[in-house]
Amino acid sequence: MAAVRTSTERALNRLAIVCVLIVTLIFLAPIYWIASTAFKPRELATSVPPTVLFEPEITPFVKLFVRRSQLREPVAPEVYDEAPWWEKLVYDDGERLVRSGRTGEVQLSGYPDRFLNSLIVATISTILAVGMGTFTAYGFSRFKVKGESDLLFFILSTRMLPPIVVAIPMFLMYRAVGLNDTHAGLIILYTAFNLSFSVWLMKGFIDEIPREYEEAALVDGYTRMQAFFKIVLPEAATGIAATAVFCFITAWNEYAFALILTNREAQTAPPFIPSQVGSGLPDWTVIAAGTFLFLLPVAIFTFLLRNHLLRGMSFGAIRK
Amino acid sequence: MAHIQLRNITKKFGEHTALRGLDLEIADGEFFVLLGQTGAGKTTTLRLIAGLEKPTEGQIFIDGVDVGDWGAAERDVALVLQQYSLYPRYTVRENLEFPLKPKLRRVEPAEIKERVARAARTLRIEHLLDRKTDRLSGGEMQRVSIGRAIVRKPRVFLMDEPLSALDAKLREALRTELKNLQMTLGATFLFVTHDQIEAMSMGDKIGVLDRGRLVQTGTPQEIYNNPRNTFVARSVGSPPMNLVEGRLVGGRAVVAPGNFELPLNGQVASAAEGRPLIFGIRPEDIFVEPGAPIAAMIHDVENHGVEKILTLVAGEATLRATVPARMNVAVDETVSFAWNPEKVLLFDSASGLSLRHAG
Numbered sequence: 001m002a003a004v005r006t007s008t009e010r011a012l013n014r015l016a017i018v019c020v021l022i023v024t025l026i027f028l029a030p031i032y033w034i035a036s037t038a039f040k041p042r043e044l045a046t047s048v049p050p051t052v053l054f055e056p057e058i059t060p061f062v063k064l065f066v067r068r069s070q071l072r073e074p075v076a077p078e079v080y081d082e083a084p085w086w087e088k089l090v091y092d093d094g095e096r097l098v099r100s101g102r103t104g105e106v107q108l109s110g111y112p113d114r115f116l117n118s119l120i121v122a123t124i125s126t127i128l129a130v131g132m133g134t135f136t137a138y139g140f141s142r143f144k145v146k147g148e149s150d151l152l153f154f155i156l157s158t159r160m161l162p163p164i165v166v167a168i169p170m171f172l173m174y175r176a177v178g179l180n181d182t183h184a185g186l187i188i189l190y191t192a193f194n195l196s197f198s199v200w201l202m203k204g205f206i207d208e209i210p211r212e213y214e215e216a217a218l219v220d221g222y223t224r225m226q227a228f229f230k231i232v233l234p235e236a237a238t239g240i241a242a243t244a245v246f247c248f249i250t251a252w253n254e255y256a257f258a259l260i261l262t263n264r265e266a267q268t269a270p271p272f273i274p275s276q277v278g279s280g281l282p283d284w285t286v287i288a289a290g291t292f293l294f295l296l297p298v299a300i301f302t303f304l305l306r307n308h309l310l311r312g313m314s315f316g317a318i319r320k
Numbered sequence: 321m322a323h324i325q326l327r328n329i330t331k332k333f334g335e336h337t338a339l340r341g342l343d344l345e346i347a348d349g350e351f352f353v354l355l356g357q358t359g360a361g362k363t364t365t366l367r368l369i370a371g372l373e374k375p376t377e378g379q380i381f382i383d384g385v386d387v388g389d390w391g392a393a394e395r396d397v398a399l400v401l402q403q404y405s406l407y408p409r410y411t412v413r414e415n416l417e418f419p420l421k422p423k424l425r426r427v428e429p430a431e432i433k434e435r436v437a438r439a440a441r442t443l444r445i446e447h448l449l450d451r452k453t454d455r456l457s458g459g460e461m462q463r464v465s466i467g468r469a470i471v472r473k474p475r476v477f478l479m480d481e482p483l484s485a486l487d488a489k490l491r492e493a494l495r496t497e498l499k500n501l502q503m504t505l506g507a508t509f510l511f512v513t514h515d516q517i518e519a520m521s522m523g524d525k526i527g528v529l530d531r532g533r534l535v536q537t538g539t540p541q542e543i544y545n546n547p548r549n550t551f552v553a554r555s556v557g558s559p560p561m562n563l564v565e566g567r568l569v570g571g572r573a574v575v576a577p578g579n580f581e582l583p584l585n586g587q588v589a590s591a592a593e594g595r596p597l598i599f600g601i602r603p604e605d606i607f608v609e610p611g612a613p614i615a616a617m618i619h620d621v622e623n624h625g626v627e628k629i630l631t632l633v634a635g636e637a638t639l640r641a642t643v644p645a646r647m648n649v650a651v652d653e654t655v656s657f658a659w660n661p662e663k664v665l666l667f668d669s670a671s672g673l674s675l676r677h678a679g
Contacts, residue, residue: 212404215372218392219399220472221422234409 037288060289125190133198205239241308322475329378356529398469405465600665606641612658
């Protein structure tokens with residue numbers, strides 16, 4: 001970069017910064033909307049015009065985690081006084097906790113289980129897709145494979161139609177083999193979705209790693225496998241991180257198949273969150289709280305891998 | 321240390337033939353240089369010996385044993401490349417230890433330590449041992465990668481243009497160092513390069529490759545003084561040998577475009593009389609002096625300090641001549657020259673083969 005800058009360059013630079021800021025604001029607006037709604041009192045969630053300044057509450061999060069029902073009549077003052085702080089918050093909103101008949105224990109809502117399901121399904125399918133994708137890509141990159149380009153095209157072609165097209169056949173097949181509403185079912189499906197993407201992306205990254213490194217290791221007396229794990233894998237870390245983020249996001253956010261193929265045991269969070277609209281009046285603050293928590297794992301995952309990602313995004317430009 | 325033999329090696333990559341019927345023998349403890357242009361098949365030869373490629377045809381022997389079915393690890397050779405020869409992320413020490421760590425080699429930790437220390441001392445890289453490889457200069461990197469080869473005491477050292485990515489001064493220094501190292505170790509070296517100076521200055525023997533064929537093998541002197549064909553004549557020497565077309569008339573060379581005539585020595589086969597030929601003469605065997613028989617114009621003067629290289633134009637022929645630097649010459653000046661009739665080589669103009677080799 002030139003040390004001396006003309007005034008035109010400086011102006012252009014500022015213009016670019018302004019553009020970036022505007023775009024960032026546009027992208028962040030929905031996230032701000034979700035996050036702020038998650039902390040709003042119920043009556044402000046749908047106010048027109050929207051409330052920007054308000055006193056944040058934690059009530060939506062409490063309500064998100066417990067099973068509750070509408071209060072038919074106001075709660076007795078002595079019961080209210082005895083209740084812990086979080087139960088008071090629920091009473092304040094005109095609702096009460098549902099307790100199990102015999103023990104009187106507080107019942108949890110379905111959210112924590114669904115959240116856990118999402119974590120299990122997304123994590124395992126990401127590991128499988130990236131793992132298999134890396135091995136496959138290595139094979140394509142380093143060995144002469146007969147019909148290599150045809151095979152690669154075939155692998156990519158699995159992404160050439162909207163996945164929802166196969167939803168009904170998938171549903172029937174899954175019902176026939178008993179994969180409906182199981183973790184394994186979703187994991188297989190998401191792995192299959194992501195595999196083609198992962199193979200292609202990883203092939204690009206592995207092609208960039210000079211094969212001289214492994215060959216040196218081979219000559220030094222290591223086996224192909226040892227060379228792969230000792231030399232190629234550490235070098236491919238950037239690519240693996242980038243691929244993993246993309247695969248994780250896809251699996252984490254998938255809605256349609258999760259809605260069709262699961263209902264109780266293996267249901268993930270995306271189909272569950274909007275299903276809460278149905279009880280009583282729509283409680284947008286609870287939905288927003290569920291969505292907000294749902295955003296966090298991806299945000300954290302991406303944040304942890306951000307250094308790898310920035311380099312990984314410039315596909316192929318790993319090394320000068 | 322080992323003796324290497326390639327017998328009738330052909331290597332094809334799909335349609336492309338990289339090597340054709342290559343026969344090569346490298347004696348134990350020899351510094352053998354394979355000289356050739358890019359794409360001549362030098363690197364392929366190296367990779368075949370290392371076991372990174374399999375020949376389409378032919379056999380490879382190391383110490384008399386056919387190693388065709390052996391993997392790279394079992395052949396026990398060391399490879400030094402032009403670049404990417406060090407493992408990134410590792411320190412210099414880790415790089416040097418790496419070849420000693422595979423299970424196959426079974427080297428004791430104490431021994432590893434000692435061998436690394438010895439290699440570092442030999443190559444004067446002790447102060448770099450704990451540095452990461454991306455913080456080394458080009459010359460240091462190549463030293464380390466040579467170190468990585470010598471820690472293992474391999475049977476053969478294979479070097480693929482290890483010096484060509486370095487700047488001229490460093491290249492010169494490492495050239496001497498490598499040659500000394502080879503003599504100290506008494507090891508068999510196969511050194512691949514496109515640089516004829518490297519070949520001439522380091523090789524005990526040189527093999528000249530041209531588009532997958534081995535054209536000539538011999539000592540640097542043989543290659544320089546008695547090239548097998550015009551390709552070899554052009555490949556070695558700087559500036560290269562002058563090659564001018566002409567005919568042999570009554571034992572004298574008649575150079576076609578300029579129609580000048582010069583004497584030849586009696587070596588000439590009479591069968592060549594009248595045939596179209598190419599005359600080869602090294603620039604140092606052309607004498608520029610007053611009273612010499614042929615007049616030429618100086619087209620260009622390159623001053624190299626100890627000598628000057630003149631480009632002479634006589635008729636339509638262009639010749640290069642080396643003269644002492646103290647000689648006063650200027651561009652466009654007319655001078656006269658002769659050649660050393662003992663040193664003129666005759667090549668068949670159709671095949672390019674030297675008549676000495678053919679007959």
